[in-house]
Amino acid sequence: MAETLLEIRDLNVRYTTDGIIARAVNHVDLNIEAGEIFGLVGETGAGKTTIALASMGLLPRYTSQVEGSIKFKGREIAGANENVLRDIRGKNISMIFQDPMTSLNPVFPVGTQIGDVIKWHNKSLSKAEVETQVDEILKMVGIAPERKREYPHQFSGGMKQRVMIAIAIVCKPDLLIADEPTTALDVTIQAQVMMTMRNLQKQLGSSVLLITHDLGLVAMFCDKVSVLYGGEIVEHGALEDIFDNSRSHHPYTVGLFGSLPDLHSRASRLNPIAGLMPHPAELPAGCKFHPRCPERMEKCQTGEVGASSSGTHSIKCHLFA
Amino acid sequence: MDEKILVECKKLQKFFNTPRGLLHAVDDVSFKIPREKTLGVVGESGCGKSTLGRTILNLLKATSGEVLFDGVNIAGKSDKEMLPYRAKMQMIFQDPYSSIDPRMTISQIIEEPFVINKVLKQRKERQDRVRELMEIVGLDAFYVNAYPHELDGGRRQRIGVARALALNPEFIVCDEPVSALDVSIQAQILNLLMDLKDERKLTYMFITHDLSVVKHISNNILVLYLGKMVEMAPSDLIFDNPVHPYTKALFSAIPIPDIAYRHKELQVIKGEVTSPINPPDGCRFAPRCPFVKDGCGQAAPEFRETEPGHFVACHLYN
Numbered sequence: 001m002a003e004t005l006l007e008i009r010d011l012n013v014r015y016t017t018d019g020i021i022a023r024a025v026n027h028v029d030l031n032i033e034a035g036e037i038f039g040l041v042g043e044t045g046a047g048k049t050t051i052a053l054a055s056m057g058l059l060p061r062y063t064s065q066v067e068g069s070i071k072f073k074g075r076e077i078a079g080a081n082e083n084v085l086r087d088i089r090g091k092n093i094s095m096i097f098q099d100p101m102t103s104l105n106p107v108f109p110v111g112t113q114i115g116d117v118i119k120w121h122n123k124s125l126s127k128a129e130v131e132t133q134v135d136e137i138l139k140m141v142g143i144a145p146e147r148k149r150e151y152p153h154q155f156s157g158g159m160k161q162r163v164m165i166a167i168a169i170v171c172k173p174d175l176l177i178a179d180e181p182t183t184a185l186d187v188t189i190q191a192q193v194m195m196t197m198r199n200l201q202k203q204l205g206s207s208v209l210l211i212t213h214d215l216g217l218v219a220m221f222c223d224k225v226s227v228l229y230g231g232e233i234v235e236h237g238a239l240e241d242i243f244d245n246s247r248s249h250h251p252y253t254v255g256l257f258g259s260l261p262d263l264h265s266r267a268s269r270l271n272p273i274a275g276l277m278p279h280p281a282e283l284p285a286g287c288k289f290h291p292r293c294p295e296r297m298e299k300c301q302t303g304e305v306g307a308s309s310s311g312t313h314s315i316k317c318h319l320f321a
Numbered sequence: 322m323d324e325k326i327l328v329e330c331k332k333l334q335k336f337f338n339t340p341r342g343l344l345h346a347v348d349d350v351s352f353k354i355p356r357e358k359t360l361g362v363v364g365e366s367g368c369g370k371s372t373l374g375r376t377i378l379n380l381l382k383a384t385s386g387e388v389l390f391d392g393v394n395i396a397g398k399s400d401k402e403m404l405p406y407r408a409k410m411q412m413i414f415q416d417p418y419s420s421i422d423p424r425m426t427i428s429q430i431i432e433e434p435f436v437i438n439k440v441l442k443q444r445k446e447r448q449d450r451v452r453e454l455m456e457i458v459g460l461d462a463f464y465v466n467a468y469p470h471e472l473d474g475g476r477r478q479r480i481g482v483a484r485a486l487a488l489n490p491e492f493i494v495c496d497e498p499v500s501a502l503d504v505s506i507q508a509q510i511l512n513l514l515m516d517l518k519d520e521r522k523l524t525y526m527f528i529t530h531d532l533s534v535v536k537h538i539s540n541n542i543l544v545l546y547l548g549k550m551v552e553m554a555p556s557d558l559i560f561d562n563p564v565h566p567y568t569k570a571l572f573s574a575i576p577i578p579d580i581a582y583r584h585k586e587l588q589v590i591k592g593e594v595t596s597p598i599n600p601p602d603g604c605r606f607a608p609r610c611p612f613v614k615d616g617c618g619q620a621a622p623e624f625r626e627t628e629p630g631h632f633v634a635c636h637l638y639n
Contacts, residue, residue: 043503156593186365186530191574191589213504216576220583243580259508260578261537263560269515270537272508276473 002033005175005207006055011068013050022280024050026231032175037201037208039218042228045277048211052177056095057085091121094168098180100160104152110163111148114170121171137166141196158189165197172204179211194221215260219243227253230278230288237313250315251293295319324355327524328492333386335376342599346372348548359525361539363532367594369548370528374494378410379403408438411485415497417477421469428465430480434487454483458513475506482513496528511538532575536560544568547597547605550624554631564633567606604636612637
């Protein structure tokens with residue numbers, strides 16, 4: 001069995017603002033092993049980004065409460081102090097953010113921003129050595145090294161995302177968290193960026209946690225998938241488990257697939273999920289999905305739902321308990 | 322063709338003056354939309370899709386060319402002259418967060434078209450109609466006095482739809498109406514738009530970058546690249562047999578949510594959209610095209626029919 005890189009156990013995250021408690025992540029367990037691409041799927045407000053930020057220790061200190069354990073190679077991240085986290089970030093775990101337009105610093109050339117990461121983790125390197133590494137990494141992500149003196153506004157969206165990827169992988173992290181890396185990009189550019197990411201992942205042997213709402217991207221790139229709803233993982237499995245129509249799935253997963261227009265057949269209507277995602281401050285009791293679920297039963301409205309699993313596939317739903 | 326044409330564009334052009342030169346946002350676009358049909362307009366950011374939609378509605382003045390609405394050329398009409406047509410042609414905007422006034426209540430937003438067009442003079446009539454519209458688009462009457470910030474994206478987009486429907490239009494330009502929404506909500510709005518089309522015999526121009534959405538909803542599809550028409554064909558034809566290298570690249574870049582396609586390498590086209598400011602002569606896709614040959618850079622390809630109903634602008638097929 002491959003080495004476990006990131007191990008999340010019973011993670012709960014709450015945000016408190018003005019006395020309102022938003023339960024963004026609830027009882028999440030997650031295991032990411034070395035070398036795999038793990039897909040975390042869910043809609044806006046499902047808690048995807050919160051899980052990512054918690055794994056980097058980046059949640060706001062005073063308005064969020066983190067319970068549970070997040071271990072990276074056995075080292076506890078939840079509640080770790082800033083020095084430990086700074087050491088881990090960039091070198092062990094790094095993150096690509098959703099919006100390349102706003103996550104780069106507009107007043108520094110991109111080469112400087114990449115160089116800063118290298119310098120932080122390798123304090124003994126000379127200036128020339130840092131520059132060489134910057135050139136190398138830019139070449140790897142497909143940007144001409146001459147462009148390192150340019151500022152972020154001189155790059156297009158796709159190119160900025162490549163700069164973000166360069167910053168994220170320059171110290172060869174074991175785990176790369178990609179939070180909706182291509183949502184802001186056009187499809188042809190998305191294809192370029194995703195292929196770049198996959199090739200680099202193969203070269204470096206890193207693991208990737210791919211956070212997305214796009215089931216197409218998951219099917220193309222991931223090995224394992226967790227489906228998130230209302231801050232809970234409602235279904236988890238190997239890619240083959242989740243995308244196998246002949247198996248039973250969580251009603252939410254079924255709804256997600258039903259919402260996608262199919263390119264290969266022409267159905268007259270889609271089968272969306274009725275209703276809306278609940279606000280994390282107003283999560284219903286019982287199964288979080290029950291108010292929208294077409295198969296809800298009496299017992300769905302109260303109490304916790306246990307997960308039932310067979311092999312690598314597990315579903316959190318009373319239908320299969 | 323014996324189908325009745327509702328909207329027709331003839332050699333429509335929209336250029337913008339910029340400090341660096343003339344930006345060719347929409348360049349020589351011609352098409353017809355028959356009544357009760359949907360034309361899907363596809364392209365990446367910056368290809369001129371939204372400008373095209375706005376120019377057709379005369380929200381932007383066309384640089385040259387004609388827009389025939391039910392046989393009448395509306396391009397170049399003044400705002401005052403447009404008023405009777407505005408009621409018949411409406412628009413649903415992309416961003417449900419910024420396209421409605423945050424200081425108006427839901428009922429004020431939906432009733433505004435009646436006030437502007439001086440129909441339904443009685444307050445009571447207007448309010449009944451607002452409620453009726455809200456019911457049609459699936460908004461609970463509970464929200465009638467709510468403000469937009471109280472609603473989520475899907476409900477706000479329903480307001481946009483209700484407002485567009487208020488005056489019983491014949492033609493609606495939908496400019497990326499679902500791209501700001503989550504997939505499950507997106508499907509709800511798409512179903513709503515399709516139901517309304519059938520019930521009210523609407524004609525749509527559906528602008529989107531999402532190819533799976535466009536296939537689902539359109540009868541015909543027009544692909545734009547840097548303001549130019551690249552390919553146009555009935556929906557099934559273009560998906561089964563895309564001809565232009567750009568269309569092919571666009572289609573093969575879509576990740577398909579089915580593991581049977583997992584090992585398909587995404588076909589990656591190099592480079593990025595070049596600048597639409599003072600574009601060079603010749604095919605605008607040439608700098609990125611994998612099949613580029615001599616001559617592509619010199620003359621612009623003609624838009625020709627390769628099979629019945631299927632038009633393409635590419636030197637490979639001239």
